[in-house]
Amino acid sequence: LNQFDFLYNAVGIKSAAFVYFGKEPKDLNIQEAATLVGMVKNPAYYNPVRHNERTRQRRNTVFDQMVKNGYLSKEAADSLKQLPLVLKFSRMDHKDGMAPYFREELRRVLTARKPVRSDYRGWEKQKYIDDSIAWETNPLFGWIEKNPRPDGSRYDLYTDGLKIHTTIDSRMQQYAEEAVRQQMTSLQTAFFREKRGVPNAPYTSNPNELGKATQKSLIDHAIKQSERWRTMHQAGFSDQEIFNEFNRKREMTVFSYHGPVDTVMTPRDSLLYTKHFLRCGFMSMDARNGHVKAYVGGPDFTFFQYDMVATGRRQIGSTIKPFLYTYAMEEGFTPCDQMLNAQPVIKDESGRTWMPRNSGSARIGEMVDLRWALTYSNNWISARLMEQLSPATLVRNMHNFGITNHIDPVISISLGAAEVSVREMVGAYSAYANNGMRSEPLYVTSICDANGNVISEFSASHTEVISEKAYAKILSMLMNVVEAGTGSRLRRAPYSITAEMGGKTGTTNSNSDAWFMGFSPELVAGAWVGGEERFIHFASTAQGQGSAAALPIVGNFLKKVFADRSLPYSQDAKFGVDFSEICDSEFADAYVSEESASTEASLEDVFD
Incomplete structure (x- = not known):
């Protein structure tokens, strides 16, 4: 019973006694104790908060068992059965309250054990590598194991006081959660509308994406990946028996943006229903000191516990382009250098012909400068630029920016097939806000014992990843993305951000992933939006692209942060960079006419 999950984060009999009755276990009366014992059979079904009468009947069954085993007289049992089930419920659930994804991530980091390869499954090689790096370089990772008490025993994260x-600012966290909720509620309404009556929903109906896959085969695969399947399989049930169980209707509670809904459906249908919901990740940090100020790992921690900030990695699309252009600026390119805006024909590493796609039709066949190309996220120019540089060096540079995942050094990475987490991207983009110095995201500033004595203090590490000469060039280009390009929605209502800012949108093939990375001289923020699987996405680019799906989260967050005078972040902050020598003498003139800017400001940002 000390390890049993009684729901509402009541793990063990001590927590359960407090959550349901507000008592220590020794103070429980017999009917309260019997209630908790009865819950062990099925805590969701015999949940006294949601199903009082059903749980009372289960409690009475426990009385009968006590009579049968000689622990209670029949007369006493009959008398106790007449009593109502009275609770003094006090929710103690880490799934509720502010920043639940962050708190769970912090728990994971603090309690991590020294990585041993045999403890990781075969497909978890990258996780083992990430954890090994964190163990060696991050003093917070595995803190419980690394920092024993003076007597050599380990601290208990929950009972030692x-x-x-943490670095989280409660005001900024609230603004982040509100921004996520507002945008995801709106997006979900549009997504349901788009998928209504569509075969194969929520999956795409495009056979070029799915191949031979169908809704049934994809859901069957998801069933076999579920915890319920693994548990039943380990218990010896056959595949058919498990599938039968997934098709048996039962009472359950499912998610909606209007609040949890009690319903009756099969686990299979609930899985399909859940997959209709888009997922998201958002993080913001102070670029100067690495302090993570807001962290939202998904739409609702109770129902979607997979963290899309630190754990999930998704293809980053055109948000990779600043790394490519930074590399080019380091090699001596300038924002004014020109290339032909026509589809290139490139031999890749295997000798095959690669002809990348592009969006839009403006200025095709013209010579365009690199600043214009990045402003409007032109794929052809990125491919031409990568052809003149080294994919292997780009990968090394991205690792220097704090991206640890394996990336194949092939020419097509210039368009964003690499899979990266939101946390890594925010850390990487901090260099663009902070004069080329990347700040490692920091969760905690200090840990004290129960008496207030400081045990450990923490500060972010900083690494120069962009030289001074290249920084001015790339910053000017990223600022133009917000002024005139795919990030210009920040300048318009309802956000109307006036601060000096840079940024980059990203949208992967078929709108599977929508990104926006934005930064001011003080703050950096990043948002990702997409389906649980890459086959789940908007068919409409107008709704699924980065500027439409992800940018509003950043925009609404920054709008509220800048409006809060109690916060130390201002729209008056300046980058303080001299742009006078980054290009030729015509740099002060506009690079694009108003006509071409208006034509291309809403171009989709896709890669092939």
Whole structure:
């Protein structure tokens, strides 16, 4: 019973006694104790908060068992059965409250054990590598194991009264959660509308994407990946028996943006229903000191616990282009250098012909400068640029920016097939806000014991990843993305951000992933939106692209942060960079006419 999950984060009999009755276990009366014992059979079904009468009947069954085993007289049992089930319920659930994804990530980091390869499954090689790097370089990772008490025993994160001072700002966290909720509610309404009556929903109906896959085969695969399947399989049930169980209707609670809904459906249908919901990740940090100020790993932690900030990695699309252009600027290119805006024909590493796609039709056949190309996220120019540089060096540079995932050094990476987490991207983009110095995201500033004595203090590490000469060039280009390009929605209502800013949108093939990375001289923020699987996405680019799906989260967040005078972040902050020598003498003139800017400001940002 000390390890049993009684729901509402009540793990163990001590927590359960407090959550349901507000008592220590020794103070429980017999009917309260019997209620908890009865819950063990099926805590969701015999949930006294949601199903009081059903749980009372189960409690009475426990009385009968006590009579049968000689622990209670029949007369006493009959008398106790007449009593109502009275609770003093006090929710103690880490799934509720502010920043639940962050708190769970912090728990994971603090309690991590020293990585041993045999503890990781075969497909978890990258996780083992990431954890090994974190163990060696991050003093917070595995803190419990690395920092024993003076007597050599380990601290208990839950019972020792440790005071952990995090970098999260409650005001900014609230603004982030509100921004996510507002945008995801709106997007979900549009997504349901788009998928209504469509065969194969929520999956795409495009056979070029799915191949031979169908809704049934994809859901069958998801069933076999579920915890319920693994548990039943380990218990010896046959595949058919498990599938039968997934098709048996039962009472359950499912997610909606209007609040949890009690319903009756099969686990299979609930899985399909859940997959209709788009997922998201958002993080913001102070670029100067690495302090993570807001962290939202998904739409609702109770129902979607997979963290899309630190754990999930998705293809980054055109948000990779600043790394490519930074590399080019380091090699001596300037924003004014020109290339032919026509589809290139490139031999890849295997000798095959690669002809990348592009969006839009403006200025085809013209010579365009690199600043214009990045402003409007032109794929052809990125491919031509990569052809003149080294994919292997680009990968090394991205690793220097803090991206640890394996990336194949092939020419097509210039369009964003690499899979990266939101946390890594925010850390990487901090260099663009901070004069070329990348700040490692920091969760905690100090840990004190129960008496207030400081045990450990923490500060972010900083690494120069962009030289001074290249920084001015790339910053000017990323600022133009917000002024005139795919990020210009930030300048318009309802956001109307006036701060000096740079940024980059990203949208992967078929709108599977929508990104926006934005930064001011003080803050950096990043948002990703997409389906649980790459086959789940908007068919409409107008709704699924980065500027439409992800940018509003960043825009609404920054709008509220800048409006809050109690916060130390201002729209008056300046980058303080001299742009006078980054290009030729015509740099002060506009690179694109108003006509071409208006034509291309809403171009989709896709890669092939």
